[in-house]
Each structure stands twice: as C-alpha cells, then as structure tokens.
Amino acid sequence: AAGVIQSPRHLIKEKRETATLKCYPIPRHDTVYWYQQGPGQDPQFLISFYEKMQSDKGSIPDRFSAQQFSDYHSELNMSSLELGDSALYFCASSFSNNSPLHFGNGTRLTVT
Amino acid sequence: AQTVTQSQPEMSVQEAETVTLSCTYDTSESDYYLFWYKQPPSRQMILVIRQEAYKQQNATENRFSVNFQKAAKSFSLKISDSQLGDAAMYFCAYRSVNAGNNRKLIWGLGTSLAVNP
Numbered sequence: 001a002a003g004v005i006q007s008p009r010h011l012i013k014e015k016r017e018t019a020t021l022k023c024y025p026i027p028r029h030d031t032v033y034w035y036q037q038g039p040g041q042d043p044q045f046l047i048s049f050y051e052k053m054q055s056d057k058g059s060i061p062d063r064f065s066a067q068q069f070s071d072y073h074s075e076l077n078m079s080s081l082e083l084g085d086s087a088l089y090f091c092a093s094s095f096s097n098n099s100p101l102h103f104g105n106g107t108r109l110t111v112t
Numbered sequence: 113a114q115t116v117t118q119s120q121p122e123m124s125v126q127e128a129e130t131v132t133l134s135c136t137y138d139t140s141e142s143d144y145y146l147f148w149y150k151q152p153p154s155r156q157m158i159l160v161i162r163q164e165a166y167k168q169q170n171a172t173e174n175r176f177s178v179n180f181q182k183a184a185k186s187f188s189l190k191i192s193d194s195q196l197g198d199a200a201m202y203f204c205a206y207r208s209v210n211a212g213n214n215r216k217l218i219w220g221l222g223t224s225l226a227v228n229p
Contacts, residue, residue: 033216042203042219043157056216088155100147101207101217103157 002026004104006091012110013081021076021107025093031055032074033101034066035090043090049074081111114139116206118220125194126228132179133189133223135204141165145207146180146187147217152200160202163187191225199227 005024013019025032031050035043036059045058049068060066063081068074078085088108092101115138125131137146148160163171163180170178175192191198204220 037155042221043217045216048216058216090157092157100145100159100162102159103149105154105156108155 004091004093004102006089006104006107008107009105010108010110012112014112015081015083017081017111019078019081019109021078021089021091021109023074023076023091023093023104025072025074025091026095026102029072029093029095029099029102031094031096032068032072033090033092033094034060034074034076035092037088037090037106039087046076078109083111085109086111114141114144114206114208114218116204116218116220118202118204118223120223121221122224122226124226124228125191127196128193130190130192131194131225133191133202133204133225135187135189135220137185137187137204137206137218139185139206139208141208141210143209145209146178147205147207148176148178148187148189149203149205150198150200151203151222152197157203161189194227196227196229199225201225 007022033048034046037043046060048056052068066076088106090106092103094101117136144165146163150158150160161173179188201222203222205217
C-alpha cells in the first residue's frame, strides 16, 4: 500500500539558509499535517491543510510557511534557519475524520 | 482544550511478558478518537491501535489491546508476549471528530519501553 512520502530524508543547512521539505500524501487523503519533533520530545503540530486550504495552525514560526498544491503534495518552506530548527519533521495525511494519521518517515533537518 | 497525559516516562518488560502503558486525557467532547503510536529508534511514527470513543468494545490488534475507560478518561495499552522489536517510544494521542477544525493529534509526552531479553 502507498504510504506518505517525504523528501529529502536528511538535510543539512547552515544558519540563515533556507530549506524546503516536501510531502506526498497517501492518494485520496484530503488532509496533510506537518509536525516538528525535537530530540526526546513529542511531536509539535505546525500546520495542516484540508483540501488545499490551511485548516489549522499550531506553533509554526513566522519564518516558516507551507502550502498544499493542486496535486495534494505539500511543501514546508523554512527561512532564516536557526540552530533550534534542527529536528525531525514529519508529514502525515488522513482521509476525513474517520481515519487515523499516517506518517511519513520524516525529514531530519540539521542546522549548523 | 484537550490534554493527554502519559505518567510513565520509562517502562521495561521481560521478553514474552505483558506490560501496560497508561494514558489519561482530558476533554469535554463526547466523541473523539484515541490512538497509540509507536516510534522505534528509526524514528518512524507507526500507528499501533486506535479506539473510537463511541465504541464501548476495547480495540485489539494482535498482541496489542487497549483498556478504554471513557468515564475515567483512561486509555491504557497492553502489550502481550512482548518482543524485542516492541522496544520503542509509545505515544498516546487524542483527536477530535469536530469536522470544523482541529483534526490534528494532541500528544502525550511518550513512554519509552525497553524489552529485556
């Protein structure tokens, strides 16, 4: 069965650089979520999209932005990167309220 | 606002034995979903089991089962016949069924489970 695909798997950036993370949800899933998980922490919700419209916003810094495209893939754009942005970034997708969230394998971002 | 509490930061179990991970939550909603996710050292986030609040029957998935006590707002995970591959961080999560918004998961802080051979 198709799963949520995230790219890249690993990303190393320097401070003040920009990064773009991509997420391809499971086909026919109508909602995409972005989470940030720091070392030893639970995932922190950043933002979600339902049918290509932003549906909920969490603790996403102003330096970050995200969007969902017509093919339902989503991108998380991160600018002016800081050391504290180093984390595992998960994308998840779901279909309606009746299905659980299915997570991608995550993108590990390291900011040096 | 809903909250999820996992009061056991770490647990351990002997291989082949049974362990129960606890989770409590707080909500004013009557209908919602509860999940247990497993995060092994690979850091993948894997769905273990889910429970719909309107169903009284406890969910079961092979060696994994839950004890859902709606009145007590408790949602514990029981792992039977523990295997070395069960060693992971386990997260309890809540999800509203409110179609308006808030489809996101609300997470507990996790319980790190070690399985001893």
